Amino acid sequence: MLYRAHLLSPEAPARLKEFADGGLLVDEAGVIAGAGPFEVLRAAHPDAEVTDLRPHWILPGLIDLHSHLPQFECVALDGLELLPWLETHIFPAESRFRDADEASRAARDYFRSQLALGTTTSVVYLTVHQEAADRAFREAERCGIRGVLGKVMMDRHSPESLLEDTGTSLAQSEELCRTWHGRDGGRLAYAFTPRFAPVCSRELMAGLARAAERHGAYIQTHISESVGEIERVRELFPEAADYTAVYAAAGMLGPRTLLGHGIHLSPSERDRIREAGATVVHCPRSNEFIKSGIMPLRRWLSEGLSVGLATDVGGGPKLDMWGEMAAACNASKTRWAQQRLQALRLDGVEGLDDALRGRLARALDLEPDAPVTPVEAFHLATLHGARALGQEARIGSLDPGKEADFVVVDPRRVDPAAARAEAPAGEVLSRLVYRSDPAMVRATYVRGRLCHALD
Ligand SMILES: [Zn+2]
Structure with missing residues (x-):
């Protein structure tokens, strides 16, 4: 044709x-x-x-590198930060996916909605339920979308209805991976999906990293999204130097690893993620909605970090990647304007010597970053998304x-x-x-x- x-x-x-x-x-x-x-x-x-x-x-076609299929029906519920938002809205919604028929219906609606908005590749978190995950793969296979899907894994500090036994979580995930990874000439792929470090044991993370390596599958998780979350990780993993070190110690960082958010990463964490070849996935509307902060997108890009773009439904309220591109541009413009304003204010403070003024400017991160343009955001949502998946030769x-x-x-x-x-x-x-x-x-x-x- x-x-x-x-x-x-x-x-x-x-x-x-x-x-x-x-x-x-x-x-x-x-x-x-x-x-x-x-x-x-x-x-x-x-x-x-x-x-x-x-x-x-x-x-x-557009590539959405991070979203949560079971959260679609509870998007746009305002008012909370990450950890209370998960407990109040998200965990109850995900618990409903123990009903596999409900999971099929939700998956059908979800992929249909993405296709109707021009998204052709969907990288998705499911729930802990194996049967629901299998049904989601079947719906993706049927409707034709390109998908990287994974059953969520969480084996501690979780509500009873979603808490898994470590061995069962690993076994079920690997079974799904064996069934679906590479299906239909590679149109479908599997991502081992530990939700994030606060709900995962060291044993679970190390085990899934080995399984992903064995199968050549992806790993997706969250990192450094909110200040409260980072504090929780510090308490739970006192031996780790920082959040990135938790995943690195488990062997989870590699070129097939997608790390959602990464707003508050330190320079040293960014270095380790870049050296591992992993991708940080920017979700600007979600970051705004859950009050997590503004990722310094321009800074991360100019350092050579691989950054993808995604809607993060249900943290993000909408599934369209067009609006997400706009949000990426607008967030970087807001950051640029804030930096300029703060720099002007600092200039107006009397009695500071140059050395102290310089130290303050660095601590407050006032070096202005040029805003990201729609052409650059389009690249993130297409060609770079493909590169992040190691599929640049294909899509x-x-x-x-x-x-x-x-x-x-x-x-x-x-x-x-x-x-x-x-x-x-x-x-x-x-x-x-x-x-x-x-x-x-x-x-x-x-x-x-x-x-x-x-x-
Ligand atoms: Zn997410």
Whole structure:
């Protein structure tokens, strides 16, 4: 099939690639056989069936690196910080997943919602329930979404309804991994999913790290999200120098490890995470919603840390990655403005010598970080997300040889002057990000298969 549309794809962190009258040639196996000017592709493949999508645009499918399927139904309940929020809203919701039919229904709705928003790869935390996890995989297999899923593991300091025995947790997780990791040519994959250190024993973490290594599977967990959580980790793991050291001691840090949040990481922790090749997953709307703080995204990126982007539903209130890209840009703008304001205030304090002023500026972190742009956020949500999963050769852009995960959008839906002549790609992307609307996503394809269509 040869699709005719305006093609827009990431090329580098701050660079786009586009073909205004483009063609995307997808073969029978769902692989991109060609991407370029439409007329060139048509001349080279005169027998290819053409689907004319103009004036719509084709972009690579979005990659959500961290969210919680069972929390979808209790999103947007305001007022609490992380630990009380988990106890009040989240643990009771997750307990309901002991009903496997309920789990199937929730998974079906969840993946459908993601596809309708242009998300083609979903990296997901489930609950502790093995049967519910198996059902979620089955729904992902059926609906066509690309998924990295994992049964949550928690074997201490947890409510009775979710508390697991260490051996059972490891055995059930490994069984799910054996069944699902690599299914359908790698479309589905398994992530060992210890919720976070405060509810996991050392034995559980060490055991799952060994199992993930054996199977070449992923590990996903949370790190350094809130100040209260960091304090809890310090109490529970007095032998560890910091939060990162807890995971490192268990053998959990590697290139297939995804660490949610990482807002308050120290320089030394960032060094160790970078050296391990692990990815920190930025979830700006969740961080704002649960009052966790603003991750210094620009700083982390400029240090060469791998940072992905995700919605973190239910900490984040919405499943759309477009809005999450906007939130990443806006959070970094807020941080930049705060740094400038604080620096001005410090300048106004009389009686400080230069040495003390410098020390204060460093302690308060007042070196301004340039805000992140929509083009950069788009890169995080596509090509870099693929890289974080070790799947850069397979997904993340519209380059030939990759599997055809793409989204068809109508930019006119979010353009107040829809009748204007076509705007430059950077402007169009900016409006898709800052003014996103579900109605702009016309269709979503995963490996060439139509998984969602608006009409
Ligand atoms: Zn999370």
